[in-house]
Amino acid sequence: MTFSHDTEQALGTLVRLVNTLPAPGSQVDELKTLEDLDKFIHDREFSAVGQLTSADLEEVRALRGMFAPVFTTGSDAEAAGLVNAIIARGASTPKLTNHDGHPWHIHYSRDDASLASRITVECGIALAQVIASGERERLRRCEAPDCDDALIDLSRNRSKRYCDARTCGNRLHVAAYRERRKTAGE
Numbered sequence: 001m002t003f004s005h006d007t008e009q010a011l012g013t014l015v016r017l018v019n020t021l022p023a024p025g026s027q028v029d030e031l032k033t034l035e036d037l038d039k040f041i042h043d044r045e046f047s048a049v050g051q052l053t054s055a056d057l058e059e060v061r062a063l064r065g066m067f068a069p070v071f072t073t074g075s076d077a078e079a080a081g082l083v084n085a086i087i088a089r090g091a092s093t094p095k096l097t098n099h100d101g102h103p104w105h106i107h108y109s110r111d112d113a114s115l116a117s118r119i120t121v122e123c124g125i126a127l128a129q130v131i132a133s134g135e136r137e138r139l140r141r142c143e144a145p146d147c148d149d150a151l152i153d154l155s156r157n158r159s160k161r162y163c164d165a166r167t168c169g170n171r172l173h174v175a176a177y178r179e180r181r182k183t184a185g186e
C-alpha cells in the first residue's frame with residue numbers, strides 16, 4: 001500500500017467525485033439528483049451520514065470544480081497552492097481513532113460536520129499527504145484519447161495510464177492488437 005488506508009480511501013472517493021462531472025463534449029452529469037448522491041455515499045462507504053438534503057447535493061456538486069484542477073498541475077508549488085486553498089475552506093478537527101479494526105490513525109473532520117465539509121477536509125488532507133510525500137505525479141488524467149477522467153495511480157512503479165472505466169485500457173489494447181496484425185500482413 002502506497003498511502004495509509006484512509007488516505008487511499010479518501011483519494012478513491014475524490015477520483016470518483018471528480019469523474020461525475022460531464023466528460024468534455026458530454027452533457028452527462030452523474031451527480032445530479034439526491035439519488036445519485038445517496039448512491040455515491042453508499043458506494044464510498046461513508047459512515048454516519050444523516051438525512052441528505054438538496055443543500056448537501058449543491059455543496060457536494062460545487063466541490064468538483066474546486067478539486068478537478070489538482071489532477072492536471074504542472075508543479076508541486078502549483079498543486080500546494082490549490083490544496084492549501086481547499087483545506088482552508090474546511091474546518092479541520094484532528095482526532096485519533098481506531099475504528100473498524102484499523103490501527104490508530106487520524107481523522108481530520110468531525111463526524112457531525114456537513115457532508116461537503118467532511119469531503120473537503122478529508123480529501124484535501126489526503127492530497128496534502130500525497131504532495132508532502134513527493135508523489136504528486138500519481139495524480140493524473142486518463143491517457144485514452146477521448147477520455148480525461150481523473151485517476152490516482154497507486155501502482156508500485158507508477159505505471160497506471162488509464163482510468164478504471166474498463167473501456168479505456170481495453171479499447172487501446174484492441175487497437176494496438178489490430179495494428180500489429182495488420183503490420184504482420186494477416
Ligand SMILES: [Zn+2]
Pocket residue numbers: 006097099102105107
Ligand atoms: Zn479512519
Ligand SMILES: [Zn+2]
Pocket residue numbers: 142143144147148149162163164165168
Ligand atoms: Zn479513461
